[in-house]
Each structure stands twice: as C-alpha cells, then as structure tokens.
Amino acid sequence: MEESSSSSSQKKIEEEVSRLAELAKELQDSASSFISNSTTEEQSLRQRALAIDSNLKKLHSSVQTGAIDRKQAHKVRARCILSDGDGASFLPNKSHGRFLKMFLGPINVRASRKDVQLKVKEEYNSYRDRTAFLFLLFPSTLLLLRSWVWNGCFPALPVQLYQAWLLFLYTSLALRENILRVNGSDIRSWWICHHYCAMVMALVSLTWEIKGQPDCSHMQSDVQLFLLWAVMQGVAMLLQNRYQRQRLYTRIALGKAKRMDVVWGETAGVEGQLLLLCPILFVLQGFEAYIGLLLLKNSLVGVVSEWQVVVCGILLVVMAVGNFANTVQTLISKSRI
Amino acid sequence: MEESSSSSSQKKIEEEVSRLAELAKELQDSASSFISNSTTEEQSLRQRALAIDSNLKKLHSSVQTGAIDRKQAHKVRARCILSDGDGASFLPNKSHGRFLKMFLGPINVRASRKDVQLKVKEEYNSYRDRTAFLFLLFPSTLLLLRSWVWNGCFPALPVQLYQAWLLFLYTSLALRENILRVNGSDIRSWWICHHYCAMVMALVSLTWEIKGQPDCSHMQSDVQLFLLWAVMQGVAMLLQNRYQRQRLYTRIALGKAKRMDVVWGETAGVEGQLLLLCPILFVLQGFEAYIGLLLLKNSLVGVVSEWQVVVCGILLVVMAVGNFANTVQTLISKSRI
Ligand SMILES: CC(C)(COP(=O)(O)OP(=O)(O)OC[C@H]1O[C@@H](n2cnc3c(N)ncnc32)[C@H](O)[C@@H]1OP(=O)(O)O)[C@@H](O)C(=O)NCCC(=O)NCCS
Ligand SMILES: CC(C)(COP(=O)(O)OP(=O)(O)OC[C@H]1O[C@@H](n2cnc3c(N)ncnc32)[C@H](O)[C@@H]1OP(=O)(O)O)[C@@H](O)C(=O)NCCC(=O)NCCS
Numbered sequence: 001m002e003e004s005s006s007s008s009s010q011k012k013i014e015e016e017v018s019r020l021a022e023l024a025k026e027l028q029d030s031a032s033s034f035i036s037n038s039t040t041e042e043q044s045l046r047q048r049a050l051a052i053d054s055n056l057k058k059l060h061s062s063v064q065t066g067a068i069d070r071k072q073a074h075k076v077r078a079r080c081i082l083s084d085g086d087g088a089s090f091l092p093n094k095s096h097g098r099f100l101k102m103f104l105g106p107i108n109v110r111a112s113r114k115d116v117q118l119k120v121k122e123e124y125n126s127y128r129d130r131t132a133f134l135f136l137l138f139p140s141t142l143l144l145l146r147s148w149v150w151n152g153c154f155p156a157l158p159v160q161l162y163q164a165w166l167l168f169l170y171t172s173l174a175l176r177e178n179i180l181r182v183n184g185s186d187i188r189s190w191w192i193c194h195h196y197c198a199m200v201m202a203l204v205s206l207t208w209e210i211k212g213q214p215d216c217s218h219m220q221s222d223v224q225l226f227l228l229w230a231v232m233q234g235v236a237m238l239l240q241n242r243y244q245r246q247r248l249y250t251r252i253a254l255g256k257a258k259r260m261d262v263v264w265g266e267t268a269g270v271e272g273q274l275l276l277l278c279p280i281l282f283v284l285q286g287f288e289a290y291i292g293l294l295l296l297k298n299s300l301v302g303v304v305s306e307w308q309v310v311v312c313g314i315l316l317v318v319m320a321v322g323n324f325a326n327t328v329q330t331l332i333s334k335s336r337i
Numbered sequence: 338m339e340e341s342s343s344s345s346s347q348k349k350i351e352e353e354v355s356r357l358a359e360l361a362k363e364l365q366d367s368a369s370s371f372i373s374n375s376t377t378e379e380q381s382l383r384q385r386a387l388a389i390d391s392n393l394k395k396l397h398s399s400v401q402t403g404a405i406d407r408k409q410a411h412k413v414r415a416r417c418i419l420s421d422g423d424g425a426s427f428l429p430n431k432s433h434g435r436f437l438k439m440f441l442g443p444i445n446v447r448a449s450r451k452d453v454q455l456k457v458k459e460e461y462n463s464y465r466d467r468t469a470f471l472f473l474l475f476p477s478t479l480l481l482l483r484s485w486v487w488n489g490c491f492p493a494l495p496v497q498l499y500q501a502w503l504l505f506l507y508t509s510l511a512l513r514e515n516i517l518r519v520n521g522s523d524i525r526s527w528w529i530c531h532h533y534c535a536m537v538m539a540l541v542s543l544t545w546e547i548k549g550q551p552d553c554s555h556m557q558s559d560v561q562l563f564l565l566w567a568v569m570q571g572v573a574m575l576l577q578n579r580y581q582r583q584r585l586y587t588r589i590a591l592g593k594a595k596r597m598d599v600v601w602g603e604t605a606g607v608e609g610q611l612l613l614l615c616p617i618l619f620v621l622q623g624f625e626a627y628i629g630l631l632l633l634k635n636s637l638v639g640v641v642s643e644w645q646v647v648v649c650g651i652l653l654v655v656m657a658v659g660n661f662a663n664t665v666q667t668l669i670s671k672s673r674i
Pocket of ligand 2: 522523524580581611
C-alpha cells in the first residue's frame, strides 16, 4: 500500500520534473536567441551612432575654423539628440578610468537606459545632501566638545573615527563620480581629482599622531586647523548642493531633464544664483589656502614637525588653487555661451 | 568673390547639418524602439524564469522531504540549465548588498551575458594572483629590512604605506567579491565578511602609533606579529589561488566553464587537491588565532596598552575561528554530494 502510493507520488514528481526541464530548455533557447539578437542590433546601433558622432565632430571642427556662424541651430539639435536621447547609450563608452578599474575590475557600470542614468544622478545628489549634513555636524561637534568637555584636548579615538569616515566618504564620492562620468556626466576631471587629493589627505591624517597631555592645545593646533577646514568644506558642499539641485529642477521644468550636459544659457535663472554662490566659494577657497599655508608654517617653525603636516599643507594649497582655477574656468565657459 | 565662396561653403555645411540631424533623428527613433522592445521582451523572459525557478524550489522541497530519490537526473538538469545558461540572466538579481550600495550607490553591476560574467571572474582570479605576490613580497621585505638595515626598528612610513595598501586591497577585494556575488557566484558570505574584518584591521593598524627609539624592538613586537600574519595570509592566498585556478581549468575541461556553482562531485581531481590544501589552511588558521591571542596577551600584561592592539587581537581570533568553521563547512558540504 505504502509502496504504491510512494511510487505514484514518485511518478507525479517525475512528470513534473520533465515538464520543468522542458520549460527550462525552452526558456534557455529563447533567452539565447534574445541575447544574440539584441547583441547584433546593439552593434548596428552602435556603429550608426559612431558614424554620426564622427561626422558631427568633423563638422564641429570646420565650424570652429570660422567658416560659418557658430550658433547653427540645426547642428546643435543633432548634437543634442545624439547626446541626450536613447541614441547616446550606443556611443562608445567614455573610458572607464583607472580608478574604477582599480577598485572594481573591468565591470560595466553604464546604464543603457536614460531614466536609470538620471536615477543614479539623483541618488548621487541626495547622497551629497545627506553627507553635507554630517560633514558639518561631525567636525563642529568635535570642536565644540573640545572646548566644553575635553578642556582643549582632543582624545584620539573620536578624531580618528571621523578621519576614517572622511576616507570612506571621499572614496565613495570619487567612485560615484567616476560612475556618473561613465554614464555621460560632464563633470570636470578636476572635481574628481579633488576628491582623490582629499582621500590622500584623510589617509595621511589617520597616521597623524594625536598627542595628548602635556601642552596639547599647542600640539594639537594642526588637528584643529584640519577640522576647521572640514567645517568649511561642509558649508561649501551645502551651498553647492543647493545650487545644483535647483539647476536640476530648472532643467526638469524646461523639459530638459534628460540632458546630462547643459550647453547653453537656458538655465539663466540659476546662473544668477551661481554669481551669488561664487564669491562665497572664492572666500572659502582662500580660507582653504590659508589653512594650508598655516600648516606649512607650523611645520617649518617646528611646532609640529611630522611629515603628515607638510603633506596635508601642500595638498590643501593644491586643492585651493585647483578649485579656484576650475571655478573660474567654469564661469568663463558659461559666460561664453 | 570671397563672400560667395564663404556662402557656398556655408550652404554645404548647412546641408550636411540637416542630413546629420535627419540621421540622428532616425537613430534616436530606432534606438528608443529597440530599447522599449527589448525591455518588454526581457520582462517576459524574467517572468518565465521566475515561474520555473519557483516551481523548481517547490519540487526541491518535496524531494527534500524524502518522497523521492535525491539524485533525480532530470531535476538536476533543469536546475542546471536555469542556473548556468542564458536563462539565468533573467532570474531576479541577488540583492545588491549594503556594502556595494554604500560605496557605489544604486548602480547595476550585473552583466547580462554569461561570457562577460566569466570574464569578470577570470579577472578577479588574476587580480588575486598579482596581489598574492605583492602580499608576500611587501611584508617580508619589511621584516628583512628591519633586521638587516633598520637595526631592529621599523621606521613608521614604510609600515604605514603598507597598511594603506592593505586597506585599499581589502576594500577592492570586498567590492569585487560583492560584484561577483551579484553576478551569480556562490561565494560564502563569510569570505566577504572576512575581508570586511581585514579592512577594519588595516584601518585600525593605520592609527596604531609606531614607536621609535628607545627600546623599539620591545615596543614594536606587535607590529612584527602583524606583519607575520600578513606573510602567512600571502601563503594562504597563493595556495588557494592555485587550487581555485585548477578548479576552473577542470571545469573548463569538462565543458562546464559556464557554471558559476559546482553542485556535485565532478571535479574529483581537484577535490583531492583540496584535501591536501586543507591541512595547510588549518595550520595557518591556527597560527592566525595564536597571533591574535599573543596580541591580546601583550595588551593585557601591559607591554603595549593601546586599544588598537586589543581590537586587532580580537579581530584575528574572530577571523581564525570563522575561517576554520567555514572551511570545515565547505568540506562537509562537498563530501555530502
Ligand atoms: C563652480 C560650480 C558651482 C559649478 O557647478 P556647475 O554649474 O554644476 O558646473 P558645470 O556646469 O561645469 O557642471 C558640469 C557637471 O559637473 C558636475 N559638477 C560640477 N561641479 C562639481 C563638483 N564640485 N562635484 C561634483 N560634480 C560637479 C555638475 O553636476 C554637472 O553634472 P552633469 O553634467 O551630470 O549635469 C561647482 O563646480 C562648484 O561648486 N565648485 C566649487 C567646489 C569647491 O570649490 N569646493 C571647495 C571649497 S573649499
Ligand atoms: C576552503 C576553500 C579552499 C574552498 O574553496 P572552494 O572549493 O572554491 O569553495 P566553494 O566550492 O564553496 O566555492 C564557492 C565559490 O566561492 C568562491 N570562494 C571560495 N572561497 C573563497 C575565498 N576564500 N575567497 C573568495 N572566493 C572564494 C569560489 O571561487 C567559488 O566561486 P564560484 O561560485 O564563482 O565558482 C576556500 O574557501 C579557502 O581557501 N578558504 C580558506 C581561506 C583562509 O582560511 N584564509 C586565511 C588563512 S589564515
């Protein structure tokens, strides 16, 4: 009795098994034909996109040499359709960059659909918002606790935790920006480079010995400067986020949400905001350079003579100069169009 | 004269412009229809894959409850077709994991084609090979220089450079393994977790003050232990790479190159190698625990009483125990099939 019921259930299972195997095989077949078809189709789209793009470039250079009015509406439109629309997914990838390869290997991080690309961009913006908040909170808490609770002396652990967080933050920002770039963002390479510098600085500051008593307020003046720089960065980040979010809104309002790069002055309302933002940025950049020079001075007069201080000082000055130069260049290229 | 030649060239350019705009528009149209078609088709494949997979799971659980012989050839084949073939690309993504999200944001890192997935796996293996080499070279050089050149005292900078490299290395390994996992690798979550622990350890060791004279050989005994552990890790990594590469070769020879997970004992030749590898791994794991305990002892008897030492000690013991448990579990689950 038991034997026969088990053998009938065995039979049922066997049937189910062969049915599933059949289904799996069918799925397998349609999946591979789908993949091979779409690969071929993709290839041909890729070639067409490439051909158009190279013609556009040729045209562009002949326009540059002055043979013709620069504001050719048609040309701009062709270029736009190519760089915004779905066609753009089939332009050859911007090169991956060594940074991404180093961390991730040769994995493809390009989204082929524009709405996904935009989602990545939006997530990046909201990530920046969240971190800008922490960016202000973290170092200012440390600075406040120093004078209220710690009697002018930083204990090592909280500062190091903060520095480790900075290292993580800059690494993730640099990774995300590289990914945005692969996805067609026009971000200047300096801003990414700036995050590489900040990563190095966070790493170096981690190895920086935080001296305790005696005389810590003297010994720790460089740590304090570092934290002041961080507070300042937080302010810059908040302002910048506010501006860039508004820029995105304007673009969406103009129905240009799909464009990763703004070529000409249709975001005029935001441009006004930019003129307001820039002076503040310049002040902050000046302050950044000042802190860098202070650190260098400290290390020269021998208050603290660790190599870490020298490196951080140099990095700060480099970042300040680079930020300044690139902000100015952005302004110039915006005003030109 | 000049006027007319410039206007004729202008005309030519205008024609070219409108031709390109036309082409771009066509491309745009076919690209969007391609994308929307393939999205629909993908969706339907995804649904079919899902349905088959859930039926397979049901079947599997009824098999588990003992109603039927476990080694049903058909069932295994259906399962295999689904998990190896192109069909597998349409199974729902394994969840991304918070680690990847933290660093990269919500970007898709899954390759839809199996050959790309395999390429990623191969690149991961060769990356491990390259690093295993450095892994041995770096700390042993430091240890050798210490006794030959540095008179028993480590200078801080080279050790810190090494620790920074370790931090980078473990971060990138953890990222890559998470990516492999999303791409269908069956890697146990412990091995990834192990790399998280190692990341924390590298970070902590960076903040670890490397004391110089006087009496550095005494003060630096923990740094030395740390480097010894690293050498050992290098050995383990080399052995493991050798075995896993051979495993991949065997699979390719068996025509199973497309399978990311080996379900039953067809790689018997390599299994023998595993039995040879495991005792060595166990010895190394014992050594790892020993070093962890030594560090803890050092910090207790007060030779060095920094918190960094305690944390590293605990992490080493945790890693040793976890590695041991997971190696044993791997062996058990392999021998069961
Ligand atoms: C000057 C500035 C406001 C210009 O911003 P902008 O108008 O967006 O500049 P662009 O039009 O050239 O931007 C092109 C792209 O780069 C991105 N981008 C610009 N600056 C960026 C930055 N600092 N970080 C990340 N992305 C940036 C933009 O979002 C845009 O992306 P998209 O193509 O995906 O839409 C901005 O670069 C900035 O704030 N820089 C100063 C930062 C600084 O100095 N900080 C430190 C102070 S101590
Ligand atoms: C025990 C061991 C040899 C088993 O390896 P294995 O036979 O490949 O194990 P599995 O069959 O379970 O592997 C499943 C998957 O995980 C991967 N994997 C296994 N162990 C891994 C590890 N330690 N790191 C990264 N990936 C690993 C395999 O490559 C395989 O990937 P795939 O599905 O893409 O093909 C291996 O896990 C190992 O070397 N562990 C010990 C490591 C150790 O203890 N190191 C420290 C010593 S101090």
